[in-house]
Amino acid sequence: MNTKTIAVLTSGGDAPGMNAAVRAVVRTAISSGMKVLGVRRGYNGLLHGDFMEMNLRSVSDIIQDGGTTLFTARSPEFTTPEGLQKAVNVCQTFQINGVVVIGGDGSFKGARSLSQAGIPCIGIPGTIDNDIASSDYTIGFDTAMNTAVDMIDRLRDTTESHDRCSVVEVMGRRCGDIAMMTGIAVGATAILVPELPFDFEKDIIERMHFTRKTGKRHFVIIVAEGVGKVAELAQEIEKRTGIETRATVLGHVQRGGRPTLRDRVVGSQMGYYAVQLLNKEKSNRVVVMKNGKIVDYDITEALEMKKQFNKELYDIALTISI
Numbered sequence: 001m002n003t004k005t006i007a008v009l010t011s012g013g014d015a016p017g018m019n020a021a022v023r024a025v026v027r028t029a030i031s032s033g034m035k036v037l038g039v040r041r042g043y044n045g046l047l048h049g050d051f052m053e054m055n056l057r058s059v060s061d062i063i064q065d066g067g068t069t070l071f072t073a074r075s076p077e078f079t080t081p082e083g084l085q086k087a088v089n090v091c092q093t094f095q096i097n098g099v100v101v102i103g104g105d106g107s108f109k110g111a112r113s114l115s116q117a118g119i120p121c122i123g124i125p126g127t128i129d130n131d132i133a134s135s136d137y138t139i140g141f142d143t144a145m146n147t148a149v150d151m152i153d154r155l156r157d158t159t160e161s162h163d164r165c166s167v168v169e170v171m172g173r174r175c176g177d178i179a180m181m182t183g184i185a186v187g188a189t190a191i192l193v194p195e196l197p198f199d200f201e202k203d204i205i206e207r208m209h210f211t212r213k214t215g216k217r218h219f220v221i222i223v224a225e226g227v228g229k230v231a232e233l234a235q236e237i238e239k240r241t242g243i244e245t246r247a248t249v250l251g252h253v254q255r256g257g258r259p260t261l262r263d264r265v266v267g268s269q270m271g272y273y274a275v276q277l278l279n280k281e282k283s284n285r286v287v288v289m290k291n292g293k294i295v296d297y298d299i300t301e302a303l304e305m306k307k308q309f310n311k312e313l314y315d316i317a318l319t320i321s322i
């Protein structure tokens with residue numbers, strides 16, 4: 001009989017597919033004889049003992065839901081030494097000997113501190129941005145990209161009807177993956193990402209002039225949130241080209257909605273894998289996807305990795321979107 005009690009929490013920005021991961025953690029752990037506590041509102045819930053005991057039915061009918069049924073939060077208190085100690089005390093009181101943390105790099109730093117303080121933790125990458133260097137994929141990315149593509153397709157209808165230019169901001173503060181992938185999928189004339197500097201004349205105006213000469217009359221420019229200033233860009237483009245230009249910020253709509261098949265499946269795989277690690281007495285590990293396989297790394301090693309921007313794919317996008 002497995003006597004472990006584990007806790008599961010979601011932390012940082014929510015992402016579609018987090019529920020699939022929570023469901024997999026709960027059911028895998030219960031099947032191995034563990035007791036599972038669902039923690040409400042991330043590390044805040046851990047600090048205040050805001051738990052609910054989970055059973056197999058607690059996670060019924062959630063795999064298809066966006067957001068996170070455990071709620072999420074950012075917890076400044078947990079990042080202080082006192083906050084950490086308080087969380088450790090709560091874990092000891094509830095005899096928690098394993099925590100699964102679903103979130104981004106900031107959440108993994110918390111998991112590392114907790115592991116170092118003696119509470120074994122496993123991280124699962126859940127963020128729409130795909131900005132975790134150690135993993136080829138983060139839960140929520142696929143749904144967010146598909147939502148963005150759907151929205152931009154709608155925008156294209158009106159952009160095309162008016163012979164206009166649309167400058168669209170998609171999410172991604174530090175990472176241009178959503179911008180690049182949606183840019184390819186909607187045939188954007190220009191894609192601006194935080195990883196690469198851009199030249200207004202060369203990367204936007206010249207490309208618009210070139211395609212205009214070939215007969216193109218409407219344009220979509222995708223801008224990652226980290227590049228920003230879409231309203232100013234739209235004004236500049238209109239001034240330089242004479243083409244009526246509108247700016248649209250897609251915003252948090254990209255974080256919601258029913259998770260795609262991919263996010264449900266990857267969430268399920270990672271949740272299952274995380275519990276296997278706790279079963280093997282592992283701590284301070286992050287579950288990642290590498291070359292299509294689920295593997296795990298030490299959290300410190302994972303946090304030190306640098307994410308490589310896929311320049312090859314970016315160049316393909318620019319070559320064919322003319």
Ligand code: F6P
Binds near residue numbers: 014128172173225
């Ligand atoms: O979830 C990631 C992300 O969507 C980023 O792209 C964005 O910068 C950030 O979260 C905004 O999050 P919030 O509004 O919750 O602070």
